[in-house]
Amino acid sequence: MAISSKLPAVGTNIFSKMSALSSAKGAINLSQGFPDFKPDEGLLQRASTALLQGNNQYAPMTGLPSLRDAIARLIARHYGRQVNATEEITVTSGASEAIFNAITALIQPDDEVILFDPAYDLYEPAITLAGGVCRRVTLTAPDFRPDWLEFASLLTEKTRLVIINTPHNPTGSCWSAEDLDALWQAIKSQDIYVLSDEVYEFIHFSGQAVSVHKHAELSARSFVVSSFGKSFHLTGWKVGYVVAPVALTEELRKVHQYVTFCTATPLQQALAEHLVDVPESSAELAGFYQQKRDVLREALASSRFDLLPCDGTYFQLLDYRAISELDDVAFCEWLIDEVGVAAIPVSVFYQDAPQDQRLIRLCFAKEEHTLVEAAQKLSQL
Ligand SMILES: Cc1ncc(COP(=O)(O)O)c(C=O)c1O
Incomplete structure (x- = not known):
């Protein structure tokens, strides 16, 4: 059957590929970004009670009111931003659905979207499906700072959306308040919107994370997306949310109601109760992951890998140029086969990766003994 593909360049993504190779060879899997430890026991109990005794029918399209209220309080507590839980918060099936909906709602054929490469792999296919065109600012090691002159050179009258992600997957870098100001100054005179992917918002290691929630002008033009998968070690639940001003939310919900309509009711109920009963848990996340980052970095300190700075997320980049001249895909395959x-x-994560970069990403959302065992293997190289 000859189907004309709408996404001809898309194949099985690298995360599925590396995880499959890893389990086939029995390697320690620090590739895909998911925790290998249990989420909070109380939260699991709540989910189980909600499933057995609770409401297992469709939730309201925009999310359970109790969960949207709890999210509004979370945002007020962390960022001092007051959002209307009824009109500005939408619960989605993971941050992925929120991102897809925002792009689909906003992008018309030939609209241009500016991305910062390396970029999370969902953005481009969603833009392509909507008929949009990607323009890319290339970020380079070791600090991956945006070049605002390069950014300005990409702006045209067709620019409709800018997608940002801080703390940043895959580099572990974080934007500064000055970066958000520079973004605002660059776009303020045009009709341009922002999609701020903040799924790692609570995992940052140098003071308070920068957020569009704290930038009044930007937040008036932005979709801000987050994920309970990251904040509560529940990537398999796929519950996320998006905060946006009323006009943007109205358009996003038109897509959301036909993509999924709503997100698993008992999981929303469990999260709503947990956010009320343990409100401080998100504030403890940074310390929790900082410890894991430090265990991994220390265990790799005497290796021949060069460790790049890691200010946020649960990803650590390693430069392997002292060890191998293989390109990074071949090097990762070799690591699974030969090192385990x-x-x-x-x-x-790049459309055009810098030729001389030799970087791999490790996920440290793992038990400490897993991190130490992996680091011991890597240190033998
Ligand atoms: C930067 C970024 N955005 C979005 C997502 C998707 O989040 P979710 O699993 O809640 O759909 C991920 C997941 O890895 C991510 O790393």
Whole structure:
């Protein structure tokens, strides 16, 4: 059957590929970004009670009111921003659905969207399906700072959306308040919107994370997306949310109601109760992951890998140029086969990766003994 593909360049993504290779070879899997430890027991109990005794029918399209209220309080507590839980918050099936809906709602054929490469792999296919065109600012090691002159050179009258992600997957870098100001100054005179992917908002290691929630002008033009998968170690639940001003939310909900309509009711109920009963848990996340980052960095300190700075997320980048001249995809395959550790090549997050970059990404959302065992293997190289 000859089907004319709408996404001809898309194949099985690198995360599925590396995880499959890793389990086939019995390697330690630090490739895909998911925790190998249990979420909070109380939260699991609540989910189980909600399933057995609760409401297992469709939730309201925009999310359970109790969950939207709890999210509004979370945002007020962390960022001092008051959002209307009824009109500005939408619960989605993971941050992925929120991102897809925002792009689909906003992008018309030939609209241009500016991305910062390396970029999370969902953005481009969603833009392509909507008929949009990607324009890219290339971020380079070791600090991956945006070049605002390069950014300005990409702006045209067709620019409709800018997608940002801080703390940043895959690099672990974080934007500064000055970066958000520079973004605002660059776009303020045009009709341009922002999609701020903040799924790692609570995992940052140098003071308070920068957020569009704290930038009044930007937040008036932005979709801000987050994920309970990241904040509560529940990537398999796929519950996320998006905060946006009323006009943007109205358009996003038109897509959301036909993509999924709503998100699993008992999981929303469990999260709503947990956010009320344990409100401080998100504030403890940074310390929790900082400890894991430090365990991994220390265990790799005497290796021949060069460790790049990691200010946020649960990803650590390693430069392997002292060890191998292989490209990063070949090096990751070799690591699984010969060393028994699975990592992700960073070039796959770029459209045109810098030729001389030799970087791999390790996920440290793992038990400490897993991190130490992987680091011991890597240190033998
Ligand atoms: C930067 C970024 N955005 C979005 C997502 C998707 O989040 P969710 O699993 O809630 O759909 C991820 C997941 O890895 C991510 O790393």
